[in-house]
Amino acid sequence: MMKKRLLIFLISFLSFSALAEQTVTTENAWLREAPPTVKVWAAYMTLKNPTDQDMVLIDADSPAFENLMFHKTEIIDGIAKMHHADHIVIPAHSSFEFKPGEYHIMLMGRKIPLKEGDEVKLTLIFKNLERQEITAVVKKSSNENMQ
């Protein structure tokens, strides 16, 4: 009897811990390799939010770049415009995608040479002050469409 109670306690404790640790996860984080002279780059990724609350991304940082911003490319009457976004909302039980031709993280002032295959550390900072360290891979985009 005692053993059974202990087991139930353990199982509940473990599942509770697992729930408590649920947070935004990042998939396919990559930076588009740019020509060597270009210091302004873009990063793309998918953020998944399995929690019950909307998560708000308010800032991003990288040791390889001076400044990071969230931008959205919009084509209005044939003109490509970049809109600065103060924050990015990842809705509860949903996801948000940074992708070419749409939302992207603009990385300005590249500090070190980067090429295909290199890994770049990024810190994502959320409104609840959670900070996530992620790694994005530098990739050549060989065949992508602007959708």
Place this chain on the structure above:
Amino acid sequence: MDPASKSKRLFPILLAIIGLVVGVLLSLIINKPGQIARTDVTIPGLLWPNPKPITPFQLIDQNGKPFNLENLKGQWSLLFFGYTHCPDVCPTTMTLMNSIVNELSAENKPVPQVIFITVDPERDTQKQLADYVAYFNPSFQGLTGSEEAIAALTKQIGVLSMKIPDKNSTNASDYLMDHSASILFIGPEARLIGIFSAPHDKTDIKQRYLAMVDFINHQS
């Protein structure tokens, strides 16, 4: 019923069937795709029957050589206007044009010259452009010039651009450019033949490019 009256009754049915077959065959022959008048061709983005002749302009290519109206004559050209500090739209479009050119070349189709023209001559020096275009494809050309020289070309083909200061930066050289995202298609007679508007899809642009080439080749 005797055999004679049976065949009498079948005759009109047989006639009807023959008539139907002849009708279907005739309609197939008449509507054969090749016989549709060429003027009926509609390709999205094709500026026909009013292609716009380009008037003289004077720019400099990535090697410092002059590039003018003459360089557009005698070949198909795809023009894209952008700037090298552009992190999203420009590299996406350059990559896409590289894929298109590579596919056309592999398929032995007419390959256009691809020309990137900066709308940001302040930061896009000849050297910067040389590194930029060669990164995407060594055959791509990059053009710059004074603001006035660039405007002499952009104004006549409806390409717009505007400098947008970066509110979040204290550095005056951190600015963005709003700019036309269309790919412009110029024919061998230096006329603006078609406009591929963004957002761009590789297969769609390639197909329309080939259809326009075919259309223009059948006009003369």
